[in-house]
Amino acid sequence: MDYFFQEGATQQQLVLAFHGTGGNEYQLLTTVAELFPQASLLSFLGSVSEGSQRRFFAPLIDGQLNRQEFDQQTTQFFQEELLTFIQKYQEIILIGYSNGANFILGLLEQHADIADTVILLHPSRLVYSFNQSSEVKIYLTVGAQDNISLPGDGLKLTEELKQFFPNTTMILTDGGHQLTEQEVNDIQKRLGE
Template structure:
């Protein structure tokens, strides 16, 4: 999977996963608003292109195409294992399709990051057999029809059973990253260095 990298001035690494139709630049402003000094690796989904670019095959009748999803998660984890190790704290950040992809990574590698930010994830019946001490921050909008608040609340409860440091922030918005969301993340996400 291709990615874009930016060297930072402190020891923290942000790993970014855009939403459907996004690209490797989509979350750079958000990452910069949270910690302008972090190193950045921003991955680009390799399924379809442009307006439909994503990290895994589209849902079928509201469900993951599990074989494709697992194959792509495994491919990323193999790529990640070959990358030079990062000696500082790592934060994974995903929006929508990217957040859902991160949840697949947490199924198989629960300690992949010290901190995880899931913006507008969907509850797609993930299976977590183990967890970690990673801090997981979930945000969604009360008017989000693609990631309904009730389903995201159920996802938060499922995650909390394996990742005890999980919090959910329900905001007044739809399926988009709002200024209120960025302000919330700026307050709760402090540099880990």
């Protein structure tokens, strides 16, 4: 999988970023720089093509995951990409937008303690199967006007996550299915608490 790496001022903190459908490895650079200015950054380019758009797993079919393909993508990514990097840092942060956020949820299914902090920007409530608990801090953003990742589904996903990840916080924003400056500011405030 292709990626962009930027060494940070500190060797202790690594942010792994996962773009949304149609994005690329540079989509979340500004957001990460605002939230974690001293951290090293590893931003991945999804390996699945949907026309000219890149994603981390196959498109949904009738609103459902191709479960076998999804599990294969997350397992392969963990074994071939992630293990190489996460062992070198003391603090691991995962951040993903839309398709990238959903991909992170697949990683959490298999490895609940993969990170110290997880930021899910506009994830979808797909059928996830968590079976391990973890103290990882999860911040999940939902847009009140989002017609792709519906606000009600975001609330239900938050409640499902809290059963295994008690440090899950939902942040409701005014916008739709896009990342806004106010949303980044809200996340920054929560990170500082």
